[in-house]
Amino acid sequence: xxxxxxxxxxxxxxxxxxxxxxxxxxxxxxxxxxxxxxxxxxxxxxxxxxxxxxxxxxxxxxxxxxxxxxxxxxxxxxxxxxxxxxxxxxxxxxxxxxxxxxxxxxxxxxxxxxxxxxxxxxxxxxxxxxxxxxxxxxxxxxxxxxxxxxxxxxxxxxxxxxxxxxxxxxxxxxxxxxxxxxxxxxxxxxxxxxxxxxxxxxxxxxxxxxxxxxxxxxxxxxxxxxxxxxxxxxxxxxxxxxxxxxxxxxxxxxxxxxxxxxxxxxxxxxxxxxxxxxxxxxxxxxxxxxxxxxxxxxxxxxxxxxxxxxx
Ligand SMILES: NC(=O)C1=CN([C@@H]2O[C@H](COP(=O)(O)OP(=O)(O)OC[C@H]3O[C@@H](n4cnc5c(N)ncnc54)[C@H](O)[C@@H]3O)[C@@H](O)[C@H]2O)C=CC1
Ligand SMILES: O=C(O)C(=O)Cc1ccc(O)cc1
Numbered sequence: 001x002x003x004x005x006x007x008x009x010x011x012x013x014x015x016x017x018x019x020x021x022x023x024x025x026x027x028x029x030x031x032x033x034x035x036x037x038x039x040x041x042x043x044x045x046x047x048x049x050x051x052x053x054x055x056x057x058x059x060x061x062x063x064x065x066x067x068x069x070x071x072x073x074x075x076x077x078x079x080x081x082x083x084x085x086x087x088x089x090x091x092x093x094x095x096x097x098x099x100x101x102x103x104x105x106x107x108x109x110x111x112x113x114x115x116x117x118x119x120x121x122x123x124x125x126x127x128x129x130x131x132x133x134x135x136x137x138x139x140x141x142x143x144x145x146x147x148x149x150x151x152x153x154x155x156x157x158x159x160x161x162x163x164x165x166x167x168x169x170x171x172x173x174x175x176x177x178x179x180x181x182x183x184x185x186x187x188x189x190x191x192x193x194x195x196x197x198x199x200x201x202x203x204x205x206x207x208x209x210x211x212x213x214x215x216x217x218x219x220x221x222x223x224x225x226x227x228x229x230x231x232x233x234x235x236x237x238x239x240x241x242x243x244x245x246x247x248x249x250x251x252x253x254x255x256x257x258x259x260x261x262x263x264x265x266x267x268x269x270x271x272x273x274x275x276x277x278x279x280x281x282x283x284x285x286x287x288x289x290x291x292x293x294x295x296x297x298x299x300x301x302x303x304x305x306x307x308x309x310x311x
């Protein structure tokens with residue numbers, strides 16, 4: 001075996017993303033030691049049962065001590081408290097990164113705690129499913145997916161390249177952008193679709209007459225796609241909404257305007273307008289497919305079992 005990229009990698013948070021990382025790190029031999037830490041005893045016990053790491057602790061400081069790479073994979077609202085907790089134990093020269101779905105807020109929460117001499121490089125793998133917890137992860141999750149970095153001014157290019165190489169070895173393609181651009185882009189391509197899904201499923205659930213029987217009976221249609229997204233982790237998505245508030249509100253305003261226009265076209269029987277929009281949107285999907293982007297969540301994700309012992 002070639003020598004591992006890192007002597008010790010610490011994973012703080014071992015849910016869908018942390019456990020997928022653990023699995024791919026093991027498969028690719030990227031670290032000699034994988035230290036796993038999470039704040040829930042049940043989750044930690046489950047990670048140990050699954051054999052995801054080399055050591056397990058509820059003390060995040062202990063996990064990150066001597067680690068060359070520390071990856072924080074917790075809900076974005078918890079990133080500040082985790083950074084504060086681990087800061088005194090971080091090794092000089094270590095790379096500290098995260099996987100959070102929002103970037104400006106994570107930077108604002110974590111950066112003040114990062115000691116001089118530690119390379120903090122915020123990141124976000126655009127890969128996931130609606131599942132959560134250590135059972136839900138799988139080593140192939142990051143394959144052919146983007147991982148976006150939002151490096152801070154003055155980031156050491158060598159540390160950025162090492163982290164990029166790590167993610168490439170996990171199967172990802174790398175891009176960098178500034179945090180505001182990331183948050184605006186993700187608001188439309190990821191956050192709004194989830195919010196719309198939560199909303200439509202909530203609306204259907206409010207309509208007593210169509211729920212339970214009809215919703216279940218007829219959910220083989222488009223509604224089913226929304227229920228998948230609307231099954232995503234409530235803590236994670238509460239945090240995303242609260243921590244990308246401005247960009248999400250901006251995109252929701254645009255969305256509502258366009259929805260009102262669509263509503264008007266339906267009310268006034270403007271078939272041409274409807275046809276033009278639907279033709280344009282069909283072209284969007286075709287161009288995504290032609291660009292070679294795998295837009296379906298892989299099957300191995302579908303098969304993962306939801307684990308009750310998360311938290
Ligand atoms: N689920 C998805 O599809 C994706 C999620 N992300 C981001 O990845 C991060 C983690 O998400 P998942 O792995 O899906 O969540 P998850 O719910 O599966 O796992 C979260 C983990 O964090 C731990 N945790 C929570 N608060 C903690 C704290 N204060 N200290 C230590 N551990 C704590 C939990 O015990 C659990 O192990 C989130 O920031 C999310 O925005 C990024 C890409 C995709
Ligand atoms: O399950 C899906 O379709 C997703 O979109 C997963 C996902 C959720 C959050 C992210 O920040 C990135 C990817």
